[in-house]
Amino acid sequence: MKAWRFFRETVQMVFVGTRAYTLWCAFLLAVIGVGIAFYLKQLDQGLIVTSMRDQVSWGLYIGNFTYLVGVAAAAVLLVIPAYIYHFDPIKEIVVLGELLAASAIITALLFVLADLGRPDRFWHMIPVIGILSFPDSLLAWDVVVLNGYLVLNTVVPITILVKTYFGKEPSRRLVIPLVLLSIPWAVGIHTVTAFLYNGLAARPFWNASILAPRFLASAFCSGPAMAILIFQILRKTAGMKIKNEALFKISELMAYSMFINLFLLGAELFKEYYSATIHLAPMEYLYQGLHGHNALVPWIWTATAMNITAFILFLIPRTRENLVTLNIGSLLIIAGVWVEKGLGLIVPGFIPDPLGEIYEYLPNSTEIAISLGIWACGLLIFTLFMRIAIPIQRGDFVHARHEKPALPPQYERIKP
Amino acid sequence: MLSLGALAGLSLGNLSCTRRAREEFLQKHFREMTEADKAAVIGRLEAQYQQQYGKAVRVGTEPAVPGTLWGYGLDLSRCIGCRRCVYACVQENNQSRGNPQLQWIRVIRLKKGSLINLENSEHYYDPATVPEPGFMYMPVQCQQCENPPCVRVCPVKATWKEPDGLVVVDYNWCIGCRYCIAACPYKGRVFNWAEPTLPPQEINPEVHYLGNRPRMKNVVEKCTFCVQRVRKGRYPACVEACPTGTRKFGNLLDPASEIRYLIEHKRVFRMKEDLNTEPKFYYFFSA
Numbered sequence: 001m002k003a004w005r006f007f008r009e010t011v012q013m014v015f016v017g018t019r020a021y022t023l024w025c026a027f028l029l030a031v032i033g034v035g036i037a038f039y040l041k042q043l044d045q046g047l048i049v050t051s052m053r054d055q056v057s058w059g060l061y062i063g064n065f066t067y068l069v070g071v072a073a074a075a076v077l078l079v080i081p082a083y084i085y086h087f088d089p090i091k092e093i094v095v096l097g098e099l100l101a102a103s104a105i106i107t108a109l110l111f112v113l114a115d116l117g118r119p120d121r122f123w124h125m126i127p128v129i130g131i132l133s134f135p136d137s138l139l140a141w142d143v144v145v146l147n148g149y150l151v152l153n154t155v156v157p158i159t160i161l162v163k164t165y166f167g168k169e170p171s172r173r174l175v176i177p178l179v180l181l182s183i184p185w186a187v188g189i190h191t192v193t194a195f196l197y198n199g200l201a202a203r204p205f206w207n208a209s210i211l212a213p214r215f216l217a218s219a220f221c222s223g224p225a226m227a228i229l230i231f232q233i234l235r236k237t238a239g240m241k242i243k244n245e246a247l248f249k250i251s252e253l254m255a256y257s258m259f260i261n262l263f264l265l266g267a268e269l270f271k272e273y274y275s276a277t278i279h280l281a282p283m284e285y286l287y288q289g290l291h292g293h294n295a296l297v298p299w300i301w302t303a304t305a306m307n308i309t310a311f312i313l314f315l316i317p318r319t320r321e322n323l324v325t326l327n328i329g330s331l332l333i334i335a336g337v338w339v340e341k342g343l344g345l346i347v348p349g350f351i352p353d354p355l356g357e358i359y360e361y362l363p364n365s366t367e368i369a370i371s372l373g374i375w376a377c378g379l380l381i382f383t384l385f386m387r388i389a390i391p392i393q394r395g396d397f398v399h400a401r402h403e404k405p406a407l408p409p410q411y412e413r414i415k416p
Numbered sequence: 417m418l419s420l421g422a423l424a425g426l427s428l429g430n431l432s433c434t435r436r437a438r439e440e441f442l443q444k445h446f447r448e449m450t451e452a453d454k455a456a457v458i459g460r461l462e463a464q465y466q467q468q469y470g471k472a473v474r475v476g477t478e479p480a481v482p483g484t485l486w487g488y489g490l491d492l493s494r495c496i497g498c499r500r501c502v503y504a505c506v507q508e509n510n511q512s513r514g515n516p517q518l519q520w521i522r523v524i525r526l527k528k529g530s531l532i533n534l535e536n537s538e539h540y541y542d543p544a545t546v547p548e549p550g551f552m553y554m555p556v557q558c559q560q561c562e563n564p565p566c567v568r569v570c571p572v573k574a575t576w577k578e579p580d581g582l583v584v585v586d587y588n589w590c591i592g593c594r595y596c597i598a599a600c601p602y603k604g605r606v607f608n609w610a611e612p613t614l615p616p617q618e619i620n621p622e623v624h625y626l627g628n629r630p631r632m633k634n635v636v637e638k639c640t641f642c643v644q645r646v647r648k649g650r651y652p653a654c655v656e657a658c659p660t661g662t663r664k665f666g667n668l669l670d671p672a673s674e675i676r677y678l679i680e681h682k683r684v685f686r687m688k689e690d691l692n693t694e695p696k697f698y699y700f701f702s703a
Contacts, residue, residue, distance in 0.1 A: 046633040047592075048516075048610035057597040057607060117592015117607070117634025120441065124572045124591055131445055131573050139571035139595050201691045202565060202601035278533050355524055355556055355603045356534030 006165060014384050028380040035373010038366050047117055049366045055359030056350040060367045061115035063342030065108045069193045072104035073186040074223020081253055087246040092393055094179060095157045099385040102153040105146055107378030114370055138196045145189045152182045161392045166399045190215050205282035205349045214264045220257035222337035224250050225330035238390045248321045255314035262311060282348040295360045300344050306336030436460060446586040469616040476624045478647045480580035486641050487675040487696045489664030490555060493703040496660055497546040497553030499523050504657030508642060509628040510620055512612030520639040521557040521654060522603060528552055558583060558604035558639035559687060559695030566596035566605060581696055582640050584626035590635040601688050605638045
């Protein structure tokens with residue numbers, strides 16, 4: 001009965017909110033609607049409606065998937081500095097980080113589903129009723145670790161929130177080990193995702209052992225960049241009590257991560273260009289163009305410029321401790337890492353193809369519409385999570401027994 | 417996630433006969449089917465093809481012949497790049513004919529003097545006559561690796577190596593993730609990006625469940641050395657179609673076979689041997 005009441009009130013809650021909240025949700029739903037319309041076309045006609053072909057058989061969907069796994073990993077790893085540097089409020093940061101991770105994982109899984117040719121056979125992957133080729137296939141590993149991570153990152157925040165709703169302290173003996181477990185698990189999901197590509201001898205561009213470290217370094221940039229923006233939005237709209245000092249500390253850590261990311265990239269570039277074997281070709285395609293094909297060249301140079309600019313902005317204390325330049329830097333990192341790890345990582349792996357053919361890939365409008373729809377879905381999930389989590393944590397949304405009567409949620413500014 | 421997948425599945429089941437759609441949806445992995453399961457599936461498929469193509473199609477499930485391990489030989493001195501093998505294969509194996517046309521054999525043109533660096537290969541050469549001076553041709557198809565990377569990466573074991581060494585796909589089990597395409601160093605796999613187009617008058621009605629039966633959209637397919645033929649003692653269609661005797665085929669376990677003679681007496685090599693995939697496809701130069 002108590003659970004039912006919580007559930008009912010939660011559902012009621014997400015349907016009301018400020019004007020900005022309602023408009024934001026309506027906007028996201030509209031983008032999702034467009035995405036679904038294009039996805040139905042893809043289901044009906046097949047993946048032929050995308051730009052992908054046998055030569056470049058993965059594209060925008062898998063690029064987004066990879067990027068989002070990084071976001072999911074980094075969101076939880078944020079807990080470490082939050083703990084070490086005593087960012088207040090730590091419990092709120094844990095809940096927010098884990099809910100961001102859960103949203104990112106769901107979004108990443110939706111991208112895999114969009115890329116799957118036969119979603120009707122999804123059940124073939126489910127152990128017992130289907131066949132999951134574990135441990136042979138790294139994709140099977142990824143399915144296992146991503147779903148485990150999703151469970152972990154929903155169980156912890158839901159436990160904390162439900163307990164808070166009923167006016168109780170969450171059990172530390174349950175929550176702390178799970179939070180601690182989610183930290184190595186975060187490293188694990190991104191490592192396994194890197195190994196997915198890394199293990200393919202057929203694709204020299206990915207078959208470099210620097211791939212997994214680079215994945216982690218770049219995730220440590222893009223994930224916190226998102227967190228910095230989200231913290232500020234929640235501070236403005238929901239009165240989240242996070243101090244500027246915490247944001248500046250995060251940006252300092254991002255400067256180090258970006259340094260490592262750029263250094264690892266430099267190491268890879270040196271090895272490929274100095275030895276200049278035939279395996280240089282994908283790198284050449286990406287940065288210079290190959291035999292007159294250069295679709296990705298402007299993208300990667302823009303991304304590199306973004307990453308370097310952000311690195312400088314975050315390295316200099318004066319610019320990193322200024323909210324305007326801090327936010328510019330965060331946006332540059334979000335976009336820069338997205339290109340580097342999305343199109344810039346997936347597509348060159350296929351160019352030239354194993355028999356030397358060059359097929360140039362850029363996503364078409366169908367892929368872009370479906371991808372935007374999935375991103376909107378992820379943002380909506382995160383927004384709804386926040387819609388519940390924040391009032392609970394602010395003490396505005398609690399079980400009747402603990403409720404201060406007739407006090408409408410202050411930060412709501414509208415009637416329930 | 418699950419319910420989304422199931423929902424998508426329901427909308428995909430656009431066959432007129434819902435019972436057939438349900439049976440197809442629930443169909444087991446080929447290697448987990450009992451003989452009775454197999455018979456039921458074959459019956460359903462044959463009825464479906466009859467309806468679709470207006471022709472009796474016989475779907476075989478012949479297992480590997482004991483004591484066989486199939487190997488292929490290709491004489492690079494003889495190949496003239498005419499692509500007859502490509503089109504014989506398309507006909508024999510019921511590939512999609514258009515939008516797009518699927519081909520399991522790719523003949524690449526290389527400048528004489530370079531064999532390893534495929535970056536200078538031309539895939540769409542189209543002169544009035546072949547061979548052209550200064551060039552050589554290299555047909556490439558699935559190399560039926562003994563250590564196939566495509567099999568290892570498949571998350572649902574929809575593809576595997578048969579006891580006679582052929583790497584096959586259960587088209588009804590493939591989920592269309594295309595990881596195998598990414599893993600193959602030989603471009604040995606192609607994807608049905610759209611519903612395959614196969615005009616009824618062009619269908620080859622002698623098919624194998626793991627080989628040339630008509631495919632569906634969004635699944636992967638590949639060369640099987642013509643599993644439907646070789647398990648009945650016939651040559652693959654590409655071997656028969658070649659006008660220059662470039663293509664050789666035989667049982668690697670039979671010391672008297674032609675392929676064993678070639679390995680013994682010619683200087684053979686295998687493509688990308690450094691990747692340790694152990695192909696059973698041997699290239700050689702007779703002159």
